[in-house]
Amino acid sequence: MRIGPMNLASPVVLAPMAGVTNVAFRTLCRELELARAGTVSGLYVCEMVTARALVERHPVTMHMTTFGPDESPRSLQLYTVDPDTTYAAARMIATEGLADHIDLNFGCPVPKVTRRGGGSALPYKRRLFGRIVAAAVRACADTDIPVTVKFRVGIDDEHHTYLDAGRIAAAEGAAAVALHARTAAQRYSGTADWDRIAELKALLPDVPVLGNGDIFNAGDAVAMMDRTGCDGVVIGRGCLGRPWLFAELSAVFNGEPVATPPNLGEVADIIRRHGALLSAHFGEDKGMRDIRKHIAWYLHGFPAGADLRRALALVKTLDELDTLLDGLDPDVPFGPHAAGPRGRQGSPGSVTLPEGWLDDPDDLTVPVGADVMNSGG
Structure with a gap:
C-alpha cells in the first residue's frame, strides 16, 4: 500500500x-x-x-x-x-x-x-x-x-x-x-x-x-x-x-502461513517483555502501573485464578511481575476462550456538543478551549 x-x-x-x-x-x-x-x-x-x-x-x-x-x-x-x-x-x-x-x-x-x-x-x-x-x-x-x-x-x-x-x-x-x-x-x-x-x-x-x-x-x-x-x-x-x-x-x-497463536507460557514471556519496555520508557514505577491494564487484556479468557489476577492487578516491580507470571500454567493453548474484543465497548449515547454547534456547518470559528488537553481518547 x-x-x-x-x-x-x-x-x-x-x-x-x-x-x-x-x-x-x-x-x-x-x-x-x-x-x-x-x-x-x-x-x-x-x-x-x-x-x-x-x-x-x-x-x-x-x-x-x-x-x-x-x-x-x-x-x-x-x-x-x-x-x-x-x-x-x-x-x-x-x-x-x-x-x-x-x-x-x-x-x-x-x-x-x-x-x-x-x-x-x-x-x-x-x-x-x-x-x-x-x-x-x-x-x-x-x-x-x-x-x-x-x-x-x-x-x-x-x-x-x-x-x-x-x-x-x-x-x-x-x-x-x-x-x-x-x-x-x-x-x-x-x-x-x-x-x-x-x-x-x-x-x-x-x-x-x-x-x-x-x-x-x-x-x-x-x-x-x-x-x-x-x-x-x-x-x-x-x-x-x-x-x-x-x-x-x-x-x-503476504501469502504466508499464519503461526500458531502463543500458549499461556509464551504470553507470559510477552508480558515480561512488555513490562521491561514500559519500565525503560517510563521508569519502573509508572511502567508497572501501566502494564496492569495490559495484563487484564493478555489474560482475557485464560485460566489464571482470582488471587493471581488480583496480585497482578497490583504489581509494583519487574521482579514481582516475573514471580507472579511463574504462577500461570504455561501449557494452556490460546483458543476461542481467549478470543474476542478487548478494551472499550460501553453503550451508545447522545453526543455532547458546544451550544449552537449544529447551526452552521460553514462556520469557520475555531472552538474555544478544545485544544487544551495533552492526550486524546
Whole structure:
C-alpha cells in the first residue's frame, strides 16, 4: 500500500490509542511481527498528541513522541482544531525531523473532546475542517511527509459527515483517509457499518481509503477489504492483549502461513517483555502501573485464578511481575476462550456538543478551549 511516498509492504496500520500505542507497545508489536512473520511491514502510529501542546513543547507531549532507534517510518497523530496551530505543529515536525508521517485525528468520540468541538464533532464544520487539513499539507509541502486524515461516519445517524470529510480531505491534498465505521454516538458499541467504508472508497477511487472497526483477527481484515474494496485496514482494540496480531496479518497479506497463536507460557514471556519496555520508557514505577491494564487484556479468557489476577492487578516491580507470571500454567493453548474484543465497548449515547454547534456547518470559528488537553481518547 502506498501513502504518498511511503510504500508499505502490508496494508495494515496500528491505530493510535491513548495510553497504549507508546514506543514500548509499538516496539513489542514490531518485534513480534519480525519474530513470527520474518518482516516488519505495516505502519505503527504513535499515540495521539495535541498540536498546541506539541508547539508549546509540553514535556509530557514531547515524551509521547518518542520513537525507537530503528523505527521506520515514524508515524505521529495530531489532535487539532485550529488551522494556525496545525500549521505550526506540522511545520515543527517537518523542520525538526520529528516524524515521517502525520495523521490528523477527527475520530475521537470522548465527551470531554466533543463537548468543545474537537475530535469527531469537528468535521461537521466542513470549511474549518478543510482549512485544518490544508494547513498541515501546506506545512509539509517541501518535504516527503504525507498527511492523512482519520474520521468517523459522523456525529450520529442524523448528522453523517464522512463523505464530505473524505471529499474535502482529498481535495486539500491528504495522501489517504481512514474511516472508523461508527458514529460518535455509537462510541465503541454495536457493530461497525462496513458499507460506509465501501461508499467512501467508491467516492474516492484514486485516494487510499483505510477501514477501521471490528477487526479482531486476520480473517476480519481480509473480509473487510473484500467486502468494501478499501486499500488497507486500521487495527485498534483487536490488538489489545494480542500484539502478535500484526504478525498474523502480515503473513496473511503476504501469502504466508499464519503461526500458531502463543500458549499461556509464551504470553507470559510477552508480558515480561512488555513490562521491561514500559519500565525503560517510563521508569519502573509508572511502567508497572501501566502494564496492569495490559495484563487484564493478555489474560482475557485464560485460566489464571482470582488471587493471581488480583496480585497482578497490583504489581509494583519487574521482579514481582516475573514471580507472579511463574504462577500461570504455561501449557494452556490460546483458543476461542481467549478470543474476542478487548478494551472499550460501553453503550451508545447522545453526543455532547458546544451550544449552537449544529447551526452552521460553514462556520469557520475555531472552538474555544478544545485544544487544551495533552492526550486524546
